[in-house]
Amino acid sequence: MEGITVQRPHARTALTCSAALLLAALTACGGSAEADTERPAAPEGVTAQAGSATSAHVMWERASDSEGVTGYDVYREGKKAASVDAARLMTDIEGLTESTAYTFTVRARDAAGHHSVPSAAVSVTTPAAPPADEEPPTVPSKLRGAADGGRTVTLSWGRSTDDVGVTSYDIYQEDSRIHSVPGTRTTARLTGLRPGTVYTFTVRARDAADRSSPDSDALDLTTPSASGAPRSTAPTGLRAKATADGDESRVDLSWDQPDTGGTIPAYQLFLDGKLTTTIVWGGTPPAGRATYRLVLTEPPGTRHSLKIRPKLPDGTWGDFSAQRTVVVAG
Template structure:
C-alpha cells in the first residue's frame, strides 16, 4: 500500500486552512472599499449634513456607519448616501468619518476625516429665510443635473440650501452657494426638484417653485415614456371639490389606452376611456371628500402599447 508523501500531506493541510484551494475565497471575505467623496456641510447652528459617494462596484454593501470624532453617531442602509447629524453645539468644530459594512459583517477602513465648524446660535431667531427664486435645471447627460437659483435673504444669515426631489431631501450646499450638482440619476426618468433655504436656528423657507427634468435615455433604451406637461388643479363647482389632471400623452409607436394614478405614493385608480383614448392632450377629474385644506401628491404613468407600464410623470402637489 502506497502512503502519501509528507509534502502531499502538508499541501492538503494548507488547502484546508485556506478559505479555498487555488486562490478562491468566500463571498465578502474582504471588507468593502472605503467610502469616497465624503463631505460635510453646516446645516444650522445645531446640525450638520454628511454626504458621500456610493461605490458602483461595491459587492454586498448593506449599510454605512457615520462617526463623530471617533464615536459612532448614525447607522444607515446601503441605499442612503447622506445623513443629518443633529443635537450638536453651536460655534463648535466637528470631525466626521464614514465606513461601509458588507453582508458578512466586515467593515471598510474609515474615510479620511472631514471637518466643519457650526455657526453661532442667534437668540430668538424665529423668522425663516425668504424662498429661493428662479430655480433652473440643466441636464448633465443621463445621470446628472445642475440646479441654480437666486439667493434667499434672512434677518441674520442663510446657512444652507436643501435640495428636494419630490418630498425627499437629496442634497445640501452652503448658504454662500446658489448651485448644486445632483448625480446618481436614472436615464429616461422625470425628476421634480425644489430648493429650501435654512438659517442657523433651523428655520426653513417655503420651497422654491418646482422645476422638472427628464434625463436622457441610455444607449439602446429608446425614447422616454413619461406623460409630459403634467398638472394638477383644485376645483370647486357647486360645493363639490375635485382635482383636475391634465397632461400630454407620451409619444409611442401605438395607442396609449390607460394610465395608473398614484396618490401619496399609492396606486389609487386606473384611468381608461370608454371611447378612443386622447392622443394629444388628456384630462381626468376625480372628486375628493377629505376636509378642506388636505394636500395630495399625485403622479401618473401610461400603459404602453406593448403592455408594459411607462415612466412616471412628474409628481405634483395640490391642496383642495
C-alpha cells in the same frame, strides 16, 4: 486487537453522502462554498456642513463591495453617531453644540458584517445660535437647470433672505431631500441619476434656527437616454389644479400623451408614491391632451404629490411623468 477502530465502507459512504447533501442544501438556500472575506471600499467624497447651530449634514458617495454594501455608519470624533441603509448617502447629525468644531468619518458595511476602513475625515463648525430668529427664509427664486449627461444635472436659483441668515439650501427630488449646499452657494451638481428619466426638483432655504422656507417652483428635467435605449414613454406637461367643492376638493389633471406608436388604453395615477387608481377610458381613448378629475376628502391644507404613467400598447407600463404637488382646497 485493542486501540484500533475499523470503519466499515458503508459508514464512509454515508458520511460522504451527508456532506454532499449538506453542500447541496446550502447551495439551494442561497449559501456559498466561498465566504465573503473582503471588506467594502471606504466611501469617498465625504462632506459635512452645518445645518443649524445644533445639527450637521453629512454626505458621501456610494462605496463598492464584492458582495454589495448594505449600509453606512457615520462617526463623530470616532464614535458612531448614525447608521443608514445602503440607499441613503446622507444623514443629519442632531444634538450638537453651537460654535463647536466637529470631525466626521463614514464607514461602509456589507451583509457579512465587514466594515470598510474610515473615510477621510471632514470637519465642520456649527454657527452660534441666532438671536431670536423668528422668521423662516424667503422662497428661493427662479430655479433653473440643465442635464449635463445621462446621470448628472446642474441646478441654480436666486438667493433667499432671512432675518438672521440662510445657513443652507436643501434640494428635494419628489419630496425627498437628496442634497444640501451651504447658504453661501446658489448652485448644486447632482450625480448618480438614471438616463432617460424625468426628475422633478425643488429647493428650500434653511436658517440657523432650522426653519425652512416654502418650496421653490418645481423644475422638471429629463436626462438624455443612453445610446440605443428606447425613447421615453413618459407623459409630459402634467398640470394639477385643486378647487373646493363643498366638503370635497376636486383636483383637475391634464397632460400631453406620449407617442407610443399605438393607443394608450389606461393610465395609473400615483398619490404620494402609492397607486391610487387606474384611469380607464370608457370609450375611445382621447387624442392629444388628456384630462381626469380626482376627488379628495382630506382637511384643507393637506399636501399631496401626484404622478402618472401610461399603459403601453404591448400591455406593459411606461415611464412616469414628472411629479406635481397639490394642496387640498378649502
